[in-house]
Amino acid sequence: MPVTFQLTVDCADPDLLARFWAEALHYVVAPPPEGHASWDDFYRSLGVPEEELGEGSDRIVDPHGEGPMVWFQVVPELKSLKNRLHLDVNASGGRVHAIDVRRVRVEAEAERLVALGATRVRTNAPEGMDQYAVAMLDPEGNEFDVF
Template sequence: MAVTYQLTIDCTSPELLTQFWAEALHYSVVPPPPGFGSWDDFYRSIGVPEDELGDGADRIEDPNGEGPSIWFQVVPEKKSIKNRMHIDVNASGGRAFDLAIRRERVEAEATRLVALGATRLRTAFEEGLDHYAVAMTDPEGNEFDVF
């Protein structure tokens, strides 16, 4: 039986990434537990030190309950090397569609994500291969692909 899991992304600004990734993935921002005005208020109640708190929302979830929840964890250091794991955003619809249609969909999604604060790095396309993707970074420099 498969297990459920949460994806955790280290960051310096959870509010920024929460808003970006909620929009990027069509997820919902998770409200703090009942009785707390913010996640930081909740974390303080369970003894989390001030230097480990963010500012605002720090987690998102799939409104359909199908994808993993994502928590943006405050860490003191900024990102300095390439991610060892990354998110792939499937915007193309898959190989049931012609490459030209998939390419158009990937480009439209990459354009939308740039408007949300992503940075486009490069296009992964080679004539003769049935693949088209765009490598990008989120507002804190975490790599991800749109394919």
Template structure:
């Protein structure tokens, strides 16, 4: 039996990354815990110092309840090397569809995510290979792929 988990992304601006990834993954900003008007109010209640507050909503959740919660954790340093793990956004529809249909869907999703703040890095396709993807980065430079 699998265990539940949360994905944690180190970042400098949790509020803006939460907004980006909520839009990218069709997630929603996580509501503050019951009894609290905001996440800052909750964090104060558990002893987080005032100078660490004010980042906005720092987590997102799948509104359907199927995907993991994602928490954007503030760290002092900026990203400096390639991610050791990354997200693959599945937009093509799977290998049951023709490659040209998947390519069109991946390109449409890449355009949508660029409009949200992503940067396109490269197209990942080789002639004769039944695969098409686009490598991108989020607004803080974290790599991800659309396939």
């Protein structure tokens, strides 16, 4: 039987990343548990110290219940190395579509994400390969690809 999981992203500003990734992934910001005005209120009820709390939203969910929850966890240290795990945002529709169609779709999605606060790093379109992707950074510098 498969297990469920959530993806956890260490960050400095959970609200910034939650809102960015909710838009990027077509997710929604997760509402706090019933009986709590915010996630921070919920965490306080569990005894989490104030210095470990963020401000604002810190998790997102797939509105269709198909994808994993993503939690943006406040950590004191800044990102300093390349991610060992990153997200791939599939905007092309896959190889059932011609490379020209996929390129247009990837570029449109990359432009949308730049407008949301992402940074474009480079295009990955090796000569002679049926591949087109754009490497990007989220607002805190975490790497991800649009393909």
